[in-house]
Amino acid sequence: MLTSSPSELALPFAGGVLERFRPSPAPDLPAPTGRAPRSRVCFAAAHVVADPLADTDPVDAPAIDWEATMAFRHHLWSHGLGVADAMDTAQRGTGLGWQAARELIERAGAEARASGGALCCGAATDQLDPAAHALDAIGEAYLEQCAFIAEQGATPVVMASRALAATARGSDDYRAVYDTVLSAVDRPVILHWLGEAFDPALAGYWGTADPENAIALVAELIADHADRVDGIKVSLLDEGLEVELRRRLVRGVRLYTGDDFNYPSLIRGDEQGHSDALLGVLDGIAPVAAAALAALDEGELDAYERLLAPTVPFSRHVFAAPTRHYKTGLVFLAYLNGHQDHFRMVAGAEGARSIVHLAELFRLADRARLLRDPELAVVRMRATLAVAGVES
DSSP, X not given: OOOOOTTOEEEEOGGGXXXXXXXXXXXXXXXXXXXXXXXXXXXXXXXXXXXTTOOSOXXXXXXXXXXXXXXXXXXXXXXXXXXXXSSGGGTBTTTBOHHHHHHHHHHHHHHHHHHTOOEEEEEOOTTSOSSOOXXXXXXXXXXXXXXXXXXXXXXXXXXXXXXXXXXXXXXXHHHHHHHHHHHHOSSOEEEEEEOTTTOGGGTTGGGOSOHHHHHHHHHHHHHHTGGGEEEEEEEOSOHXXXXXXXXXXXXXXXXXXXXXXXXXXXXXXXXXXXXXXXXXXXXXXXXXXXXXXXXXXXXXXXXXXXXXXXXXXXXXXXXXXXXGGHHHHHHHHHHHTTSSSOOOOGGGGGGGSOHHHHHHHHHHHHHTTOOSSHHHHHHHHHHHHHHTTXXX
């Protein structure tokens, strides 16, 4: 066993090897101003905080700590970011069903209206079970949720649907449902293309396994309903495919990157345009991202790159395969940073990553200047190690 000082840790590697580690001093970042970036539209997909003291089944009847969950949204708004709520980062479909999501949307909508924060929320079809359903029923389910979200003053994000993926027999079926939805909504919505890495049930979404064909279909769909589409969030983890779709979009429709591997270059853009952002990683890197976006607003590209570059290894680790377990890393960072008092999750998802994975997350978060109180982070990392039987 390695002994360590109060500000040190003995962090494990694979095979049980321990290495002494001392985190860096607290980062020197600008105080939050609440001002949104001028040059980009950026939403942080936000996680939910479980209530660890509720005497309910965390899988079948998950309980939410609403006070801590809403406080975290105010943290994101304080850094000038919009909040994307009730989406996969909030464990939608992996612990959070429609009834809990409905309450989350209602509460977040009230907080957004009171604070002036930007809010978009996921509209799915999860009031249906994920089996096959009639296409009309899927369209009606989407519209029911879109209407509820709009009533809360938020922008609906028409999420990729497991029910549609199970039902559709080809691209025409996808077009039929999306044509119905986009013809009926009374305000622009954000579309949502979530890749198989995030949800294996969505493999072959849009009715084709060929991404070129899918891009053509999506671009045509958006062109046909350009007045009803604010933008599309794309989470394919493929920079080239995202840029290709971005260049095919009609003028005025945004591409919101959901690429948690390549976001700095996609947001920075090129001579033909840039991506805006609707990203899960912004949940964890909000203070650094806010400083980087402020630098981008001023044309200080070197500062933008210098701030964001160290966050990329952190993000790639958090979103490493199986990518769907990325929520565990974001909640763990929120625990290290004092945004919640425990490391428990809806559906017991805190167990989805190994202690070795969490130790490396700690190292990478430190290098990216994401630990806002290193001493607190050390205390909480040490407690997590102890539960795993690692004496630090």
